Amino acid sequence: MVTTSQVYRSTRSSDKATKTFEEAVIQGLASDGGLFIPPTIPQVSHETLFNKWSKLSFQELAFEIMRLYVDPQEIPDADLKELINRSYSTFRSDEVTPLVKNITGDKENLHILELFHGPTYAFKDVALQFVGNLFEYFLQRTNKDLPEGQKKQITVVGATSGDTGSAAIYGLRGKKDVSVFILYPTGRISPIQEEQMTTVPDKNVQTLSVKGTFDNCQDIVKAIFGDKEFNSKHNVGAVNSINWARILAQITYYFYSYFKATNGTEGRVKFVVPSGNFGDILAGFFAKKMGLPVEKLVIATNENDILDRFLKSGTYERSDKVAVTLSPAMDILISSNFERLLWFLARDYLASNDDLKAGKIVNDWFQQLKTEGKFQVDSVAIKGALSDFASERVSDSETSATIKKMYQESVNPKKYVLDPHTAVGVCAAERLIAADKDSSINYISLSTAHPAKFADAVNKALSSFEGYSFEKDVLPAELKKLSTLQKKLKFVERPDVELVKAAIEEELAKMDL
Numbered sequence: 064m065v066t067t068s069q070v071y072r073s074t075r076s077s078d079k080a081t082k083t084f085e086e087a088v089i090q091g092l093a094s095d096g097g098l099f100i101p102p103t104i105p106q107v108s109h110e111t112l113f114n115k116w117s118k119l120s121f122q123e124l125a126f127e128i129m130r131l132y133v134d135p136q137e138i139p140d141a142d143l144k145e146l147i148n149r150s151y152s153t154f155r156s157d158e159v160t161p162l163v164k165n166i167t168g169d170k171e172n173l174h175i176l177e178l179f180h181g182p183t184y185a186f187k188d189v190a191l192q193f194v195g196n197l198f199e200y201f202l203q204r205t206n207k208d209l210p211e212g213q214k215k216q217i218t219v220v221g222a223t224s225g226d227t228g229s230a231a232i233y234g235l236r237g238k239k240d241v242s243v244f245i246l247y248p249t250g251r252i253s254p255i256q257e258e259q260m261t262t263v264p265d266k267n268v269q270t271l272s273v274k275g276t277f278d279n280c281q282d283i284v285k286a287i288f289g290d291k292e293f294n295s296k297h298n299v300g301a302v303n304s305i306n307w308a309r310i311l312a313q314i315t316y317y318f319y320s321y322f323k324a325t326n327g328t329e330g331r332v333k334f335v336v337p338s339g340n341f342g343d344i345l346a347g348f349f350a351k352k353m354g355l356p357v358e359k360l361v362i363a364t365n366e367n368d369i370l371d372r373f374l375k376s377g378t379y380e381r382s383d384k385v386a387v388t389l390s391p392a393m394d395i396l397i398s399s400n401f402e403r404l405l406w407f408l409a410r411d412y413l414a415s416n417d418d419l420k421a422g423k424i425v426n427d428w429f430q431q432l433k434t435e436g437k438f439q440v441d442s443v444a445i446k447g448a449l450s451d452f453a454s455e456r457v458s459d460s461e462t463s464a465t466i467k468k469m470y471q472e473s474v475n476p477k478k479y480v481l482d483p484h485t486a487v488g489v490c491a492a493e494r495l496i497a498a499d500k501d502s503s504i505n506y507i508s509l510s511t512a513h514p515a516k517f518a519d520a521v522n523k524a525l526s527s528f529e530g531y532s533f534e535k536d537v538l539p540a541e542l543k544k545l546s547t548l549q550k551k552l553k554f555v556e557r558p559d560v561e562l563v564k565a566a567i568e569e570e571l572a573k574m575d576l
């Protein structure tokens with residue numbers, strides 16, 4: 064029988080109706096502009112956690128977690144296992160997301176969770192390898208008995224500040240009946256990120272370089288989802304973390320790394336997560352609410368600090384201008400996924416546990432954000448948020464200093480090179496370590512990208528060290544060869560939804576899928 068954690072509803076809906084997992088994944092964004100959430104978070108007992116789950120491989124753990132959120136009638140056990148195993152067979156590490164323990168020796172308990180061992184060297188692969196296979200699975204099933212010409216095709220439209228784009232492209236390249244359009248802000252992603260996206264020759268892939276910011280691209284994607292005519296003509300699909308399947312697939316590594324850090328027993332753990340769109344840390348929130356005894360989830364932001372300001376003031380307020388930082392994938396004004404957390408805060412603290420009332424509250428907040436550029440959340444809900452979260456804001460100079468410090472002081476392994484996003488997290492973790500002064504706490508800092516993707520920031524911090532060589536010590540051969548390949552991209556001269564729609568239709572016609 065389907066459980067209440069296996070059905071989905073929109074964060075903005077006051078309607079009783081729910082969706083299946085497949086509907087939530089294929090639709091991506093709800094028609095009222097909200098995001099899909101499972102209103103009930105499944106609970107895992109202490110006994111299951113520490114006597115069973117702590118002994119599982121990454122893939123086995125992923126299965127146990129996903130099973131709780133996906134009705135077996137929708138995806139039977141054998142199929143789900145096959146999807147998971149296939150998705151993680153492309154990773155360079157058998158552990159999928161290995162934990163580098165005690166990077167600075169055993170006095171700090173600082174552990175780095177390396178999430179970048181997938182095909183595009185970023186944490187997004189953990190979810191997008193799975194999401195790509197999931198789209199294919201659902202489409203094959205839908206299309207099985209349909210004649211050619213009537214088969215359903217999905218047009219994936221995504222926005223990227225650098226990493227989602229290539230991970231989505233690598234997750235979906237060559238897949239039948241799916242085309243992929245990725246919008247990125249011209250000149251605001253690193254050269255390697257651009258090469259990763261634009262050198263994929265598959266005919267179902269097209270990048271759109273948009274003159275504007277990441278938020279412009281994200282707004283255009285949301286507007287396209289809200290365009291009923293375009294959407295029903297092209298079946299628009301989402302690969303951004305607005306798609307619930309992205310969050311689902313990321314929950315696994317919170318459990319997996321917790322067990323690695325504590326050797327499978329219950330221990331004191333704080334996770335520190337470099338945050339932008341709030342997708343990664345939201346997966347940690349689900350893990351915590353499922354029963355993983357995490358002490359705190361620490362949001363680490365760069366100078367684009369809407370999340371840090373919110374936790375400190377209770378006001379969710381869009382800044383006027385995005386700051387260009389050394390951690391560009393987090394140069395985001397509005398954290399789209401934060402809406403999911405707001406729904407749980409509204410439901411648990413302001414709506415007496417009523418799902419429908421929570422939808423109304425969230426809807427009102429987002430209408431206010433649209434008209435007034437901000438909204439205020441009651442202090443009871445903020446107090447609730449602070450029982451799970453803390454936040455730290457990290458400047459560019461601190462990011463650079465942290466890359467240097469880790470290179471000089473890491474002992475296990477020595478000369479460890481951080482990417483600038485990971486450095487934002489590590490800087491925040493070191494602040495906590497200094498403030499807590501408590502050697503019983505484990506700090507797991509999420510490493511969200513390989514340093515080779517951000518040559519400028521890494522070289523700026525490390526080029527003065529004798530013997531340091533980016534080419535020799537940092538850059539994998541696989542990424543080195545990208546610069547020799549032919550690029551395929553289309554410029555969009557203004558961040559304008561009509562221009563983007565026209566570009567998509569023009570390219571779709573050429574793809575002839």
Ligand SMILES: Cc1ncc(COP(=O)(O)O)c(C=O)c1O
Binds near residue numbers: 227341342511
């Ligand atoms: C390298 C890197 N680190 C951190 C983040 C922030 O993650 P999230 O947007 O899930 O908060 C991103 C972008 O999403 C990223 O690409």
Ligand SMILES: N[C@@H](CCOP(=O)(O)O)C(=O)O
Binds near residue numbers: 222
């Ligand atoms: N930092 C991201 C921005 C998009 O975030 P998403 O997690 O919602 O896809 C990127 O690298 O593209």
